[in-house]
Amino acid sequence: MMENEMPETAHIASAFDRDLEAIQALVMKMGGMVEAAIENGARAFHDRDEELAQQVRKNDKDIDALEEQINREAARVIALRAPTASDLRIVLSVIKISSNLERVGDYAKNMGKRTTAIIGMEPGEEMSGSIRRMAREVRLMLNDVLDAFLKRDPELADAVRLRDADVDDLYNTCFRELITFMLQDTRNISPCMHMHFIAKNIERMGDHVTNIAEQIIYMSTGEMPEDGRPKGDKTSYEVIGID
Numbered sequence: 682m683m684e685n686e687m688p689e690t691a692h693i694a695s696a697f698d699r700d701l702e703a704i705q706a707l708v709m710k711m712g713g714m715v716e717a718a719i720e721n722g723a724r725a726f727h728d729r730d731e732e733l734a735q736q737v738r739k740n741d742k743d744i745d746a747l748e749e750q751i752n753r754e755a756a757r758v759i760a761l762r763a764p765t766a767s768d769l770r771i772v773l774s775v776i777k778i779s780s781n782l783e784r785v786g787d788y789a790k791n792m793g794k795r796t797t798a799i800i801g802m803e804p805g806e807e808m809s810g811s812i813r814r815m816a817r818e819v820r821l822m823l824n825d826v827l828d829a830f831l832k833r834d835p836e837l838a839d840a841v842r843l844r845d846a847d848v849d850d851l852y853n854t855c856f857r858e859l860i861t862f863m864l865q866d867t868r869n870i871s872p873c874m875h876m877h878f879i880a881k882n883i884e885r886m887g888d889h890v891t892n893i894a895e896q897i898i899y900m901s902t903g904e905m906p907e908d909g910r911p912k913g914d915k916t917s918y919e920v921i922g923i924d
Contacts, residue, residue, distance in 0.1 A: 697762045704754050704775055705831070708782070711747040712827040715782050716820055718744065718789035719886065723816035726796045726879060727809045737793040744786035751779040767903070774900035778830065781889040781896075785823070788882040788889075792816075795875045795882075802872035808858060812876060815851045815883045822848070822890045829897050838897035839906065841890065848887035855880045 718737055725733035755776050758764065764772060822841050829837040859877050862869045899905050 697758065697764060697768060700754070700758045700762065701768075701771065701775075704751060704758070704772075707747060707751050707754065708775060708779055709827060709831065711744060711751065711779060711782050712823065712830075714740065714744050714747070715786045715789070716823055716827075718786050719816055719820045719823065722789040722792035722796070723813045723820075723883075726792055726799075727813045729796070729800055731797055731800050734793040734796040738790050741786050741790040744783060748779045748783040752776060770903065771900050774896045777896050778893050781892045784889045785886045788886045791882050792879050795879045799872055799875045802875075808855070808862065808873075808876055811851070811855045811858065812880050812883065815848060815855065815880060816886075818844070818848055818851065819883055819886045819890060822887065823893075826890055826893050826897065829894065833897070833901050835898045835901040838894040838901075842894040842898075842906065845887045845891040848884060852880055852884040 718740060721733055722737045724730065725737060755772050758772055759769065762768075822844055826838060826841045828834070829841065856877065859873045859880075863873045895906055
């Protein structure tokens with residue numbers, strides 16, 4: 682009887698692997714779209730390109746649709762394949778990864794909205810460069826974390842996780858510069874407020890990329906990182922006197 686069962690078991694495992702590969706391909710496709718959203722959102726802001734900003738906002742619907750597709754496929758796999766504990770962990774991690782990617786896409790869309798609002802204002806060119814550097818760092822983190830996902834590489838994922846502190850440092854520097862510009866000239870207040878929201882959106886993108894890195898570590902090892910991630914986003918609290 683065991684001889685008759687083994688081919689069936691192998692068939693189920695093979696079907697699960699094929700389903701998982703298909704879902705993984707969708708995650709990678711979604712990740713590539715989110716990467717493009719970050720890059721285009723930052724470029725639209727830097728160049729004050731309203732058309733590109735609107736395109737970033739429009740493309741977010743495609744990112745949302747992919748998340749819904751991934752969730753449907755993951756639910757189907759759970760229902761049909763009844764994955765074992767370790768396989769179930771992978772499927773559930775994929776759902777969380779796609780959710781974090783969707784949130785990064787939302788923040789890119791918000792960049793597009795703020796860019797549209799800031800057209801015609803005259804914020805400092807140097808601030809535009811600082812914000813674009815932040816966006817570039819987050820985009821590179823996302824590129825590396827997708828590579829870690831594809832390779833099931835927990836060490837690479839952990840290295841990405843630790844880089845979130847660099848994004849926080851860039852945000853803190855940006856925040857202080859914006860405060861300085863607003864104090865120098867009250868006419869800078871409105872554009873600087875929009876720029877602050879853009880910078881904060883990018884900082885939050887970094888947090889979600891870090892969440893993805895942690896899910897990859899969990900997916901690969903069965904354990905979440907024990908040490909808390911280093912967080913450096915304290916500037917805004919210091920300015921208003923909160924410990």
